[in-house]
Amino acid sequence: MSLTARMGLRRLKNRKMSVLLSSFIIAWAMAMMVAGVWSAQVMEVSSAEYLDDNGMPDLFVTLSEGVPEGDVSLSSFASHQLRLRAIGRASIEGANTSVVLIGVPDAGGGLNILTLQEGSMYSASDECVLVAGSRTADALDVTVNGTTVHLAVTGTVSSPEFLTNELSVGSIVPGSGGLTVVYLPLTSLQAVLGPEVNDILLEMADGMSRAEAEASLASLPVSSMTYREDHQTTVLFGMGADKFSTMLPAISLVFVLIGLISIFITMYRLVLGDSRNIGVLMSIGVERRSIALAYLAFGAVVLLVGAIMGTLLGYAFTAGVSQMALDMMGGIPVVLPSDPMPTLTALSFTALAVMAATIVPIVIVLRRSVNQALSYAPRAKVRVIGRKGTSLASSLGLRNLFREPVRAVVVLLAVALSIGAAGSWVFMVDSAMTYLDDQMDAREWDVSVTFNAPLDREDAVMSLTQAHVNKVLPFTSLAGALSSGGRSAGTVMLASPNITEIRGFDFEEGSFQAGGAVLAKKLAEELDVGPGDKVTFSLGGREVDLIVSGTINDMQSNAAYTDDLAVMDLVGEGKCQGAFVILDGPGAADAYVSVISEDPLVGEVKLGEEEVSALRSLFEGSISMLYGFFALNLLIALAMAVLATVISTSERDMEFASMASMGVPRAFIWRSLAVEVGAQASIAALMAIPFAFLLAKQFALLMEEAVFFIPVVLSISALATVVVLGWLFIWPSILWPIRWVRRLDIVRTLRERSGR
Amino acid sequence: MQQISKSYRNGEETTPVLKDLDLEVAKGEMVMIMGPSGSGKTTLMNSIGGVEMPDQGSITLDGLSVTSLTSKQLNQYRREKVGMVFQFYNLIPTLTARENVMLALEGRRLPRREVRERAQGQLELVGLGDRTERFPQELSAGEQQRVALARALVKGPALVLADEPTGNLDEASESLVLDLLIKVKKEIGTTFVVVSHNPRLKGHMDRCYELRHGRLSAI
Numbered sequence: 001m002s003l004t005a006r007m008g009l010r011r012l013k014n015r016k017m018s019v020l021l022s023s024f025i026i027a028w029a030m031a032m033m034v035a036g037v038w039s040a041q042v043m044e045v046s047s048a049e050y051l052d053d054n055g056m057p058d059l060f061v062t063l064s065e066g067v068p069e070g071d072v073s074l075s076s077f078a079s080h081q082l083r084l085r086a087i088g089r090a091s092i093e094g095a096n097t098s099v100v101l102i103g104v105p106d107a108g109g110g111l112n113i114l115t116l117q118e119g120s121m122y123s124a125s126d127e128c129v130l131v132a133g134s135r136t137a138d139a140l141d142v143t144v145n146g147t148t149v150h151l152a153v154t155g156t157v158s159s160p161e162f163l164t165n166e167l168s169v170g171s172i173v174p175g176s177g178g179l180t181v182v183y184l185p186l187t188s189l190q191a192v193l194g195p196e197v198n199d200i201l202l203e204m205a206d207g208m209s210r211a212e213a214e215a216s217l218a219s220l221p222v223s224s225m226t227y228r229e230d231h232q233t234t235v236l237f238g239m240g241a242d243k244f245s246t247m248l249p250a251i252s253l254v255f256v257l258i259g260l261i262s263i264f265i266t267m268y269r270l271v272l273g274d275s276r277n278i279g280v281l282m283s284i285g286v287e288r289r290s291i292a293l294a295y296l297a298f299g300a301v302v303l304l305v306g307a308i309m310g311t312l313l314g315y316a317f318t319a320g321v322s323q324m325a326l327d328m329m330g331g332i333p334v335v336l337p338s339d340p341m342p343t344l345t346a347l348s349f350t351a352l353a354v355m356a357a358t359i360v361p362i363v364i365v366l367r368r369s370v371n372q373a374l375s376y377a378p379r380a381k382v383r384v385i386g387r388k389g390t391s392l393a394s395s396l397g398l399r400n401l402f403r404e405p406v407r408a409v410v411v412l413l414a415v416a417l418s419i420g421a422a423g424s425w426v427f428m429v430d431s432a433m434t435y436l437d438d439q440m441d442a443r444e445w446d447v448s449v450t451f452n453a454p455l456d457r458e459d460a461v462m463s464l465t466q467a468h469v470n471k472v473l474p475f476t477s478l479a480g481a482l483s484s485g486g487r488s489a490g491t492v493m494l495a496s497p498n499i500t501e502i503r504g505f506d507f508e509e510g511s512f513q514a515g516g517a518v519l520a521k522k523l524a525e526e527l528d529v530g531p532g533d534k535v536t537f538s539l540g541g542r543e544v545d546l547i548v549s550g551t552i553n554d555m556q557s558n559a560a561y562t563d564d565l566a567v568m569d570l571v572g573e574g575k576c577q578g579a580f581v582i583l584d585g586p587g588a589a590d591a592y593v594s595v596i597s598e599d600p601l602v603g604e605v606k607l608g609e610e611e612v613s614a615l616r617s618l619f620e621g622s623i624s625m626l627y628g629f630f631a632l633n634l635l636i637a638l639a640m641a642v643l644a645t646v647i648s649t650s651e652r653d654m655e656f657a658s659m660a661s662m663g664v665p666r667a668f669i670w671r672s673l674a675v676e677v678g679a680q681a682s683i684a685a686l687m688a689i690p691f692a693f694l695l696a697k698q699f700a701l702l703m704e705e706a707v708f709f710i711p712v713v714l715s716i717s718a719l720a721t722v723v724v725l726g727w728l729f730i731w732p733s734i735l736w737p738i739r740w741v742r743r744l745d746i747v748r749t750l751r752e753r754s755g756r
Numbered sequence: 757m758q759q760i761s762k763s764y765r766n767g768e769e770t771t772p773v774l775k776d777l778d779l780e781v782a783k784g785e786m787v788m789i790m791g792p793s794g795s796g797k798t799t800l801m802n803s804i805g806g807v808e809m810p811d812q813g814s815i816t817l818d819g820l821s822v823t824s825l826t827s828k829q830l831n832q833y834r835r836e837k838v839g840m841v842f843q844f845y846n847l848i849p850t851l852t853a854r855e856n857v858m859l860a861l862e863g864r865r866l867p868r869r870e871v872r873e874r875a876q877g878q879l880e881l882v883g884l885g886d887r888t889e890r891f892p893q894e895l896s897a898g899e900q901q902r903v904a905l906a907r908a909l910v911k912g913p914a915l916v917l918a919d920e921p922t923g924n925l926d927e928a929s930e931s932l933v934l935d936l937l938i939k940v941k942k943e944i945g946t947t948f949v950v951v952s953h954n955p956r957l958k959g960h961m962d963r964c965y966e967l968r969h970g971r972l973s974a975i
Contacts, residue, residue, distance in 0.1 A: 392851070392858055399850035658846035661807055662907070663835025665863035747808045750842075751798065 008294030012301055017736070018266045021643040022302045025259040026350055027309035028636055032252030033346035034314030035321055041337055042322040047237035050332040055111045056160040056228055057081070057201040059213060061540070062479075064223035064454045064571040066196030076205060076216045081111045083199040084189045087452060087603030088144030092137050092180060098604045099142050099180045102199065103189030111201045112159050114183060119155025125191070127152045128184035131162045140182065145452060146600035147192050151184060159183075160233055163332070210481070210488075214541040222540025223454070223571045224479040230490025230558075246702045252346075254421040254695065255636060256353050261414040262643050263302060263357035265407055269647050271295055271365040278365060279373030288366045292359075299358025306354065307347055314343060393668050397675025400648065411644040415684035415730065418640050420691020422633030423722030427696035429627065430718035432710045439555050442504040443608055445473065445580035446589050449596060450604040454575035457497075457568075464579055464596060468588035473498040474576035476568045480539035482519075482560060484527045491523060493537055493560045495567040502580050505561075509551045515564050516549030522557035524548065539570055553711060578604075634729040641680065641733040649673075649737040656741050657749035666741070673737050681730035685723045692722050760813035761970075762799055773799050774810065775970035781915075786941050786948040788957055790975070791967035797951040800967065801917050804949060805838050806830045818914045835863055839908025843920035845900045847892040853879060853903045854888040860907045878906035882936055898929025905936060909946065916940075918950045922957065934960060 012019060066084065074080045084103035092099075104114075114121070114129065122128050128140070128151040140151045162181055190196070200220075204213055210227065217225070228234055271278065274295075281291050319336065326332050365373070390398075402408045449464060454476075461472045475496040482491040496502055500512055508521050510531030517535060519527075529535055529548050537544045537560070544566045571577055583589055593605050649656075659669060696712045757779040763772040773796035781787050791797050802808045804815060806822055815822040817837055825833055834840075839860070847856050857875035864871075879888050882902040884895075892900050901921060908916050921937070922930040938960055940946050950957065958964050965972040 392855055392862065395855065396848070396850055403850055654846065655848050658842075658848065659859070660831075661805065661834065661840055661846075662860055663831045663833070663863070664859060665831070665835070668862045747802055750802075750807070750846075 008297035009301075012298060015266070015270065015298070017646050018270075018643060019298070019301055019305065021639050021646070022259065022262045022266055023305035023309060024639050025255065025262050025636055025643075026302060026306035026354060027313050028639075029252050029255035029259050030306065030310030030346045030350045031313035031317045032255055033249050033349065034310070034342045035317035036246075036249035036252060037345065038314070038318040038339070038342035039321045039325070041339060041342070042318060042334060043237060043325060045337045046322070046326055046332060046335040047234075049335050051160055051228075051234070051237075054113045054115065054160045055203075056231075056233070057111045058204040058228045059200075059202040060161065060224070060226040060231060061200040061202065061217060061220070061222055062224035063198040063200070064221045064575075064577075066194065066198040066453075067220065068195060069197050072197065072200070072220065074200070074202065074216070076208070076212070077202045078205045079111060079203040081105060081201040082186075082197040083201065084186055084193060084197050085199040086144050086189065086193055087450065088142040088149075089597055090137075090140045090142040090180070092140065098606075099140065099182055101142060101144060101182050101184060101189055103186035104183050105186045111203060112161055114157040114159050117156045117158055119153075121157075122154050122184060124152075125185055125188045126150060127154050128182045128188075129153065129155045129157045131157060131159065131181035131183070140180075142182070144192060149188075149192055151182065151188075157183065158331070161231070163233055214538065218541035220540065221572070222542075223577070225481070225540055226479045227481075227490060230479075230481070250699065250702055251421060251633075254417060256350065258414050258418050258421075258636060258640055259306075259350070260353050260357045261410060262640055263299065263354055264361060265410060266643065266647060267295070267298055267358050268361035268364070268407075269651065270298060271361050273651065275365060275368075275373050279368075279370055282370045282373060292362045292366060295362050296355075296358060299354050302358075303351055303354045306350065310346065310350065311343055314346065318342075391671075393671035394675045397672040398679055400652070400672070401676045401679050403648075411640070412680065412684050412687060415637055415640045415644065415680065416687035417691050418637035419634065419684060419688035419722065419726035419729070420695055422630050422637060423688055423692030423718075423726060424695035424699055425627065425630040425633070426721050426725075427692050427712055427714070427718045428700060428710060429630075430715050430721075431696070431700070431712045434713055434715065435710055436555065440611075442506070443611075444501055444503055444582065446583040446608050447581040447593060447596075448578065448604075448606045448608070448611070449581060449602055450578035451576075451601050452603040453601075454571040454577055455601060456574055457576045458574075460576050460579050463599065463601065464581055466592065466595065468584045468592060469581055470584050471498075471501065471582040473502055473580045473582070474568075474578070475502065475580060476571050476575075476577045478537075478539055478567065478570060480537055482523065482527060482535050482537050484529045484533060484535045487527045489523055489526045489558065491537070491558050491560045492556065493517075493562065493567060495562050495564060496576075496580075497563050497565060497568075499561050499563040501582070503561075505550070505552050507550045507552055510548070511550050513547070513549035515547070516562065517546040517564070518550045518552055518561040519548055520554035520557050520559045521551045522554075523560060524551045537567060542570055544570065630725075634725065637684075637726060638729050638732060641677075641684070641730045642736055644680070645677065645733045645737055646740075648676075649740060653744060653749050656744055657746045660744070660746045661750060669741060670738060673734055673741075677731060677734040680733075681727045684730060685726040688722055688726050689719055757804070757815050758813055760800075760803065760810045760815065762796070762803065762808075762810045762812075772970050774803070777813070777970065777972055779965070779972055781947060781949060783914075783947055784941065784945040785962045786937070786950065786960070788950045788952060788961040788964045789967055789972070790952065790955075790958075790964065795967045796970060797967055798919060801840075801919050801949070801951050804915070805840050805917050806833045835860075836911060837914050839911060839913040839916040841901070841904050841908050841916065841918040841921050843923040845892070845897075845904040845924075847900055847903060847907075849892050852889050852891055853884060853895065853899075853906075856892070856903055857907045857910050860910050864911070874910055875906075878910040879903070881909070881940070882906045883932075896929065898925050898932050901925060901929070901933050902936060905933070905940075909940060909944070913946070915947045915949065918948060918952075920952055920954075921950065922952065922954055930954070930956070 069082055072082060082105060086101045088099045088101055090099045130153055138153055140153060142149050142151060214225070278291055282288070322334050326334055451460065457474045460474050464472045473496055475494060478493045478495070480491060480493060481488050505512060505518060512518060519529070524530060527535060531548055531550055533548045535546050535548055537546060544564065546562055546564055568576060583592060589607055593607060596602050597605050656669065693712065693714055700710045700712045757777060760774050760777040761772070762774040763770050789797055789800065799808070803810050806825065809823060813823070820833070820837070822833060848859065851859060854875045857878055858871050861871045861874065876885070876888060879885055882905055884899060884902055884906070887895060887899060892903070895903065922933055925933060934957060937948060941948060950961070964975050966975045
């Protein structure tokens with residue numbers, strides 16, 4: 001090894017803390033990048049494997065009314081499963097609960113395989129299994145169509161159509177909305193409801209087009225057709241993969257930037273502090289290239305340590321993030337594909353960044369002449385801060401913070417950026433919750449009622465109009481496809497003649513026009529349509545043309561709304577699937593629900609308030625991960641602050657030694673350090689606000705692509721959380737200088753630094 | 757100082773620096789210690805100043821046994837009993853001249869106003885009454901050394917230890933600082949122990965010693 005390289009490595013001995021911290025920041029950035037790319041792969045592979053292994057159907061079809069099994073001809077499909085589905089009510093854990101009963105044939109054609117989670121599968125006609133996550137009971141007395149069925153519960157299962165029961169129906173995530181989902185033998189349910197089926201799972205034949213599939217179903221009274229690609233389970237998996245592959249690499253770029261800054265200021269300090277030595281080397285004729293190579297050792301060591309830590313952290317992040325995400329998606333098994341590419345890609349990117357941050361300061365110092373390098377002496381650019389009435393300790397702390405103004409600003413920016421990157425999660429969470437509340441406020445109804453079978457609209461209004469009822473608004477909700485100009489997307493269409501009374505619309509574009517359709521903004525973007533454009537809603541081979549009249553921001557990004565009766569009539573002329581009920585006052589809701597629940601025509605009854613709290617708890621659960629990210633990312637802010645403090649205090653050893661030799665009390669030194677760290681924490685935490693807000697906006701844009709729309713808003717609570725937690729996280733950086741000053745060898749420092 | 761010995765260890769090797777050294781300085785005296793580089797002058801100063809402890813022997817200042825003090829008491833001793841002046845001044849660059857002097861009174865629990873006035877008074881004594889708000893880098897080398905002297909004197913120490921006080925100064929600054937030391941000695945009666953190579957100082961001292969091979973000899 002050359003003498004200069006040896007010199008460079010020896011210099012690193014005194015920079016262990018800086019090497020470690022810079023490596024940690026770089027490792028974090030690399031790990032984020034690895035986790036982003038790799039966990040997206042993990043999600044894709046795991047979900048594809050799960051769906052294939054568990055017979056995810058290509059097409060889910062719901063009929064608006066039951067048809068005899070013999071009338072269903074599905075020979076053009078590769079395989080199928082005919083089921084009977086009904087909504088009943090049962091008392092579970094003391095609560096009158098809606099229960100979804102799904103009668104499943106013994107031979108299911110390998111579709112929608114039920115995976116046993118606990119207990120055993122049903123074997124007798126009066127036995128059933130529940131979807132995991134349901135409210136449980138040993139036995140259920142379910143009332144359906146006025147008949148009470150006694151069912152013994154033998155176990156819990158999961159299935160591709162209901163990954164978990166804790167998630168909400170009708171939202172973008174698959175689940176039953178807290179309903180109890182029961183699978184039981186088809187014949188058991190047919191014994192109660194008649195020998196019919198109303199629910200079909202299909203596996204399409206190779207090469208079969210959607211048009212061909214829909215044409216094959218034309219003879220059936222289809223009310224909902226959902227293709228595998230549009231099914232909530234697939235969409236959720238896709239969103240998960242997209243979210244991680246876009247969000248995490250984007251965030252990692254912020255940390256790469258912070259890593260760059262940390263390495264740059266460390267390296268700059270190192271070579272600047274060694275300016276005289278460099279001058280001596282140049283004066284005895286050592287080539288600049290050899291000198292540069294000696295100092296490149298710093299970058300190489302940071303890269304080596306960072307790469308090792310980054311690879312391990314990347315693996316841990318990927319495994320953790322994937323496990324957490326897949327647990328949230330019903331606990332499907334994690335499959336970690338062995339692919340070195342994510343690590344190699346992240347490593348190449350970080351290596352480039354590290355070497356650039358290392359080389360630039362070296363070049364700056366090596367461009368000096370021998371004389372300039374030899375005569376270099378560090379000089380503090382002191383600013384008059386804190387004079388009148390400010391204590392000596394405070395003045396010292398504040399001035400030390402800004403003794404190298406450019407570095408101070410760069411450090412503050414880097415710390416603020418890292419707090420901002422962490423805080424952006426808080427802004428997003430807070431905005432999401434606010435947005436959720438706004439969306440819920442747009443709801444105008446108190447009770448939602450779904451009928452067991454489509455009902456005449458006038459009859460529906462009449463049967464639901466009772467005491468304390470202000471208005472009954474019949475609706476039909478259909479899951480089909482919306483297409484325009486060759487583009488097509490799965491959509492959930494809510495149709496009602498009273499659509500504007502069901503919910504408020506905050507238009508992004510256009511307005512509500514009678515007979516027109518209002519589309520969620522993301523759906524409109526997918527179809528590339530806007531107000532005035534024609535779209536076609538298709539369901540089971542039937543089509544309705546609609547003119548888009550406006551777009552709205554909607555949490556349910558595939559939602560569409562219309563008052564066109566032709567859409568409602570898809571379930572039968574003059575009929576509706578359910579109705580929203582507006583009561584005179586919220587106090588009447590419980591009594592009203594208990595009365596209408598007894599009606600044999602009524603299937604599901606939901607209270608608006610319960611829907612809000614269910615959605616809220618769902619949302620809170622799913623975003624708790626974002627808070628976790630917030631706390632983890634604050635560690636980087638702390639690492640950056642410690643690094644800055646290490647660099648700043650270690651170059652002041654002579655000052656600390658002088659003060660100690662004068663007998664200045666340590667309490668004074670601690671106070672000045674506290675002011676310095678406190679000021680740094682305060683300024684950085686305040687500077688973090690715009691970073692957090694802007695990054696949240698950027699991340700929200702990325703999320704909109706992958707998940708759903710969240711308008712980011714600046715709220716006082718989010719702002720306070722970012723500032724206070726950011727501030728608190730910087731404080732531990734004071735521990736290092738306190739420890740360092742305690743251990744400082746006064747005699748040695750005074751002698752070495754004064755050349756004695 | 758009685759029977760002071762100090763040696764340094766470097767691996768297996770032990771290098772004696774001070775050997776059974778005795779020295780008595782009367783109140784108000786100005787004593788100079790000369791000696792070649794590495795003779796132990798700074799070790800001697802550090803030992804008297806309570807910065808490092810001798811291996812053997814005792815040091816007594818104003819009846820106080822310095823060598824038997826605890827670490828906390830040593831800090832108080834440095835704060836109240838001795839003032840130190842260094843060759844490279846060792847001023848805090850982020851504090852003004854007055855604040856550097858005020859720093860020496862930290863921990864005395866004096867009213868802030870009194871601290872300011874005493875610092876101002878010391879700076880006027882060393883001829884820097886009009887430079888009190890300047891930062892060290894805005895002062896010449898001689899001015900910085902005078903600030904360091906004011907900082908050492910402001911606490912009213914029993915003893916001022918000056919380690920090469922003129923070692924980094926030009927001739928004009930050197931004579932200014934030297935005049936100042938003599939003035940302080942005469943007017944306030946401060947006791948000085950000065951370590952220097954500078955033969956020009958010799959004539960102004962009450963006594964001079966040479967430190968060689970770990971022992972002091974009068975010259």
